[in-house]
Amino acid sequence: MPKRVAIIGSGQTDHTSRRADVNIPELIKEAVDRALVDAELTIDDIDAVVIGNMEHFEGINLSDMWASEGSGAVMKPAMKIATGGTTGASVAACAYYHCASGLFDRVLAIGWEKLSESDTTTGIITAFDPIVERLTLAGAVGGLAIEANLYMTSYGITQEQVAKAAVMARKNAQRNPHAHLKLDLTVEQVLNSPMIAYPIHYLDMCPTSDGACAVIFASEDVARKSANPPAWVKAAVCRHNHPYIGDVDWRKSTLESAAIEAYRLAGITHPRRELDVIELYDPASFALLSWIESLHICGPGEGGKMIDTGAITMEGDIPVNPSGGVISTNPIGATALIRVAEAALQIQGKAGARQVEGVRTALATGFGGSYWSEVFILGRAS
Amino acid sequence: MRREKEKDYLYITLHTELPYRYSAGRYMSRFLTTLRDEARILASRCTHCGTVLVPPRVVCGNCFAEMEEFVEVGPRGTLKTFSVINFPFIDPFTGVQRPVPYGYAIVQLDGCDNGLPHFLDEIDVHKLRIGLRVEAVFKPQDEREGAMTDILHFRVIGD
Numbered sequence: 451m452p453k454r455v456a457i458i459g460s461g462q463t464d465h466t467s468r469r470a471d472v473n474i475p476e477l478i479k480e481a482v483d484r485a486l487v488d489a490e491l492t493i494d495d496i497d498a499v500v501i502g503n504m505e506h507f508e509g510i511n512l513s514d515m516w517a518s519e520g521s522g523a524v525m526k527p528a529m530k531i532a533t534g535g536t537t538g539a540s541v542a543a544c545a546y547y548h549c550a551s552g553l554f555d556r557v558l559a560i561g562w563e564k565l566s567e568s569d570t571t572t573g574i575i576t577a578f579d580p581i582v583e584r585l586t587l588a589g590a591v592g593g594l595a596i597e598a599n600l601y602m603t604s605y606g607i608t609q610e611q612v613a614k615a616a617v618m619a620r621k622n623a624q625r626n627p628h629a630h631l632k633l634d635l636t637v638e639q640v641l642n643s644p645m646i647a648y649p650i651h652y653l654d655m656c657p658t659s660d661g662a663c664a665v666i667f668a669s670e671d672v673a674r675k676s677a678n679p680p681a682w683v684k685a686a687v688c689r690h691n692h693p694y695i696g697d698v699d700w701r702k703s704t705l706e707s708a709a710i711e712a713y714r715l716a717g718i719t720h721p722r723r724e725l726d727v728i729e730l731y732d733p734a735s736f737a738l739l740s741w742i743e744s745l746h747i748c749g750p751g752e753g754g755k756m757i758d759t760g761a762i763t764m765e766g767d768i769p770v771n772p773s774g775g776v777i778s779t780n781p782i783g784a785t786a787l788i789r790v791a792e793a794a795l796q797i798q799g800k801a802g803a804r805q806v807e808g809v810r811t812a813l814a815t816g817f818g819g820s821y822w823s824e825v826f827i828l829g830r831a832s
Numbered sequence: 833m834r835r836e837k838e839k840d841y842l843y844i845t846l847h848t849e850l851p852y853r854y855s856a857g858r859y860m861s862r863f864l865t866t867l868r869d870e871a872r873i874l875a876s877r878c879t880h881c882g883t884v885l886v887p888p889r890v891v892c893g894n895c896f897a898e899m900e901e902f903v904e905v906g907p908r909g910t911l912k913t914f915s916v917i918n919f920p921f922i923d924p925f926t927g928v929q930r931p932v933p934y935g936y937a938i939v940q941l942d943g944c945d946n947g948l949p950h951f952l953d954e955i956d957v958h959k960l961r962i963g964l965r966v967e968a969v970f971k972p973q974d975e976r977e978g979a980m981t982d983i984l985h986f987r988v989i990g991d
């Protein structure tokens with residue numbers, strides 16, 4: 451039997467487009483320091499470190515070596531994980547496995563990226579098959595554009611509905627001191643921004659950010675004595691996919707498959723009623739509508755209605771991305787870990803101005819690779 | 833190496849050229865040489881579940897069974913989904929900006945269960961829609977070299 455595991459602390463940098471004042475270990479140390487302060491621990495209390503980013507963005511292959519001082523990993527067990535956009539969630543899952551195994555009591559999970567240091571789209575293309583796919587792929591933007599087109603065409607979702615989701619996310623970000631884009635937008639501004647890849651406008655898309663996030667996981671006995679209220683891990687489920695973009699059948703999404711399994715593990719039968727908040731990995735605004743369908747928050751094609759009625763806003767019955775989400779903040783290797791950290795803050799009641807009232811159950815997701823997914827469910831009760 | 837200064841902080845610019853030499857393997861080599869020599873598109877069929885996938889590959893991801901049979905697919909197909917790419921970025925193939933705009937298609941080739949990504953010859957989104965019929969346009973034989981670029985693009989042929 452796995453041990454129960456909880457998140458007992460987290461820290462984030464104040465994410466922005468370019469941090470010229472810090473190099474990579476310095477950036478990472480900022481997030482680690484904040485997490486240790488939050489959990490009222492020192493680095494000596496940490497048994498192991500799991501770290502992740504996407505190598506090709508900075509051209510540095512062993513970030514676990516390069517950042518070992520900033521991550522606090524010197525003379526500790528440490529490993530690096532790289533799974534593209536899901537990296538941060540994979541790092542979280544790995545730290546969870548460490549604690550659940552009973553071999554470690556406190557594990558530090560770190561995700562980071564300095565996207566200002568290269569061309570992000572170029573870096574993403576190098577993750578794909580060099581013979582077949584690199585010729586035509588336009589990074590994440592192109593890959594998401596074809597999914598958005600298929601989704602919007604299939605269900606008659608309008609560009610206005612998608613733009614409304616983009617406006618909501620940037621509005622939420624204004625309450626988050628760590629968010630990168632805290633924009634006060636109108637639907638017209640989103641629709642009038644350049645069409646970077648049909649049907650995705652510039653203001654529908656996530657930014658590229660410099661930032662790091664650190665989250666401390668603890669095994670049951672240690673978590674119960676922690677300074678913070680523990681956010682218990684109820685489920686951590688990963689689904690990978692076929693290799694080529696052309697293979698992907700968007701009707702059989704990895705997110706839906708992961709969510710079904712996560713709900714089974716967490717004993718959730720009515721996700722919309724039983725979940726209090728969602729931190730969704732939304733690389734583009736259409737995902738705020740489409741991917742909550744994959745999570746069974748609403749039926750197929752009902753995502754547009756969820757924004758029209760305000761159900762997913764801070765005032766709605768199932769707020770999505772109080773943090774502002776990925777379209778407001780995107781240091782890729784940290785991005786999915788930020789979703790987990792934000793979900794934990796909501797459980798702990800420590801989300802400040804972006805706190806949703808009375809959160810008992812929260813869901814966080816990661817997205818990456820060839821449309822693969824991670825789903826975390828956190829709860830206040832163990 | 834180039835150094836620039838922003839306020840008190842230095843930037844060090846590095847251009848790294850790393851040559852790679854990828855083995856295409858048995859299945860991809862046959863796919864590419866058939867494109868080059870015969871202007872035909874090959875896929876593999878799973879002996880276990882019957883799924884036909886392009887490009888051909890040794891293992892069917894659905895059932896982990898070997899795909900032992902090669903079948904010809906296309907050259908016509910249906911537009912499964914598409915985009916028109918307008919934003920500039922550095923192409924890791926060439927080291928310079930990829931020419932934009934360009935049409936980006938996932939084509940469901942006739943006789944095939946998955947899609948093939950390629951260029952579209954149309955960049956006006958008003959003239960494009962999911963479900964349109966398209967056809968592969970090949971380079972002339974003496975210009976083909978055993979690469980995905982042996983297909984120039986897909987052209988729209990109607991409903």
Ligand SMILES: [Zn+2]
Nearest residue numbers: 878881892895
């Ligand atoms: Zn099969």
